[in-house]
Amino acid sequence: EEWKFAHEESPGDVQDLYAQEFKRLVEEKTDGDVSVTIYTYGQLGTENDITELTAAGAVQFSNASPGHLGTFVPEIQVFGVPYLLSQDNEVNKKVLSGSPTIYDGLSKDFDTKGLKLYTMYPEGEMVWTTKKEVEKPADFDGVKFRVMTSPILIESYKSFGADPVALPWGEVYSGLQTSVIDAQVNPIFFVESAKFYEVTDYLIYAGQQQYTTTVVSNADFYAGLSDERKEMLAEVKAELDDFIYDAQTKANEAALDRIKEAKPDIKVIRLDDEQRAAFKEASKGIGASLVDEVGGDTQEVLDALRKEFGTAM
Amino acid sequence: MDLGTTILLVMLVLLVLGFPMMVPLATASVVAFMFYMPIPERILIQQMVTGISPVALIAVPMFIFAADIVTKGHTANRLIDLAMTFVGHVRGGLAVTTALGCTMFGAVSGSTQATVVAMGGPLRPKMLKAGYEDKFAMALIINASDIAFLIPPSIGMIVFGVVGKVSIGELFLAGIGPGILILLMFSAYCVYYAKKNNIPTIPRMNWTERGKAVVNAGPAIMFPVLIVGGIYLGWVSPTEVAAVAVIYAIILEVLIFKSVKWSELLDIARSTGLITAVVFILVGAGTTFSFVISFAQIPQHVIGALGLEGANPYVILAAISIAFFVGCMFVDPIVVILVLTPIFMPLVNAAGLDPVLVGTLVTLQVAIGSATPPFGCDIFTAIAIFRRPYAEVIRGTPPFIIMLLLAAVILMFVPQIALFLPELAFH
């Protein structure tokens, strides 16, 4: 039996680490009855495509990140709301791997799309790479900030004080180099592999967001599994919950070290609680505007998650 | 029969039988979906739509539109006049003019075929009249238009950049060095040919005449300045520079030269739309085909079978060059890039090769292959335009193809020819 697992990143990136370990554990626990084939970024099309492929049963598992998943399951966009997650990753781990709001509530929205929500995990803090020092919202004045084409991201960065610009992924490096844009945001391992640090001067940790990804499975495929297999998958998930937090922390730390080595004069700024509070305050309306836009039970989901993460306003 | 063999056979048979090129690609995919892959067939359509959706691909219709507007005007002739006043007096000057004209026109046009049309039309009769053999003239035009594919803009580079996730801006800048290298090689051969065959020269132009030609062609020369400068200075992305080129072409031909009327613009846009569709349906069908190949993990098998995993970088470069060259001898370049790039990119990344260098090399190979018998697309364009039989069109091509392959080898060993400009601009 072959299970196909498609993710959105390149070999060696965090999603690939997860998929590789998933493959190892599943093949080990089924004594090789199941073999897992991994497809990396671009092999089966775009992020949206692999989610559709999973819903259609062409692949059994795939990664989907909220930015893209939001076009299928709009409520998932709450994970784009700034400062929703805790500043303490132990809390994040507990909530993302076992939250009733996610696995009992949100997962129903997945079911209606033919998807079974398997797990969620963060890939690391979203770090701003900029050409000028940014410590308070006013510093963002006139900064052209590249974000993905998503209304909530555009509004968030507007509220932070920046000028959000939508630019295709492939143009970000040269865009930074030539000042078409002044800043972009991504997890540090991504900043390193895409070499964005070469063309910016500051790495700013503002704690506004973790890059949170979702692993989904085809709903019919999952429902058709024997109890034994379901049990096995739950075990694998539990083991991977621990594994991926360590793995992503290590991957991001190593990436930051390599950046510092390659560019010793890069300035790493970790905003303190007070500074973060200013950005949090500036963006406090984002949750409400998302609720307005998406509707449904977004308000309930957002409130419940804030409670679980301990970030209620 | 296994999936790989089946789809390859289906493709080749339908291709040789003369079906429109989207048919072999789409049929091979349909066969794969029906008999080999447990996936709903609608995914085939999803991949087709995905293939044509990347934002950067918008540059293709925009560059075609700009080139169409300019071709309707008098740009081609002005560029030819310019080249002629400077090099016409040397032995082989008209042939050198042809090579130089193709290079300059390449800065307006993103495709080799457009260049064959725009430059071949006016220049071939002139060369014949001056005493060049027809086989030499046709071969020169077909192969010099390859330079247009390397000089930005280039449709091949846009597609490679999109599929291989490589910066199109860097690829554009990287094409300029090799383009000029080939121009020099061709020019040297033209001079040698003219000496050997005793082709008469025309009198040297004086600087007044040259000045006049520069002024006449000036706005056309602004195209490369606009495109390269726009990217280099970072005002615009390569996608956007294409749209800016359209506006510039309109200002030039409609407002300044008045060689195109406002009312004709919509007509030109229609023709651009038509050509775009013909190219993009191949992009869509090619993406579907490439999905089938990826899904069935054929690249892994092929690379494993060829023993390329972890091979010497030069071996990998050589394998890539041969694959793209041979592919383009049979199928449209866009399709070859779409299908082969995903197969080789993991290998390129694993070997730590510079993807910009690989992209430049691929673009060069694609251009050479498409001018190479048996079925290179440029040959058929030339047959259609020059109305000469196949055998005659291809007879003079071997020396040029040898020079182009030599250029590819030089590029492999001296990558700085391609990389110095992007490095200067971006690093």
Next chain:
Amino acid sequence: MLGILKRLDDGLSVIERQLLGWSIVIMAVNTVANVIMRLVFSSSIFFSEELNQFLIILVTFVGISEAARMGRHIRMSAFTDMLGPKASKVMMIIITLGTASLLFLLAWYSIDYVSSLIQSNRLTPALRIPYYFTVLWVPFGLTVTGIQFVLAAATNIFRPGTHLSYRVEDTFEAEDIHL
């Protein structure tokens, strides 16, 4: 019967050509407007990419029909060019009918794709309109193009000579490529 069909198709051709022309023009204006917005006003048109994507899908699938009508699809004719007039006519009938069948099959798949998109209610990221609006051009274009190839087959069967489409005969002139 054939006369009415031809008149209908002429009308369709006019509409398709207008759609093609305006789409290309809007694409250029949209892209340049976005550049100007960014360089001058430091902001971008948030739906610019999405509009371009919509237009390119439209251009591709409306354009293939017009391209079929004008006999402009790229094909490798080296082998068929060597055939005699009779064989080349038979071959052209096979090619046009085969191509039409494939296009109808693809059109059928694309209807399935559109209905799956309607069901999943997927939205576009920027404008948040249903994504299937964008894809509606696919079944339209594939069907109309299929019909073009049926007409081409009929023309080859009922008229003398070899025809790339019901309007264009297969000669050197017809292959004049404007790429």
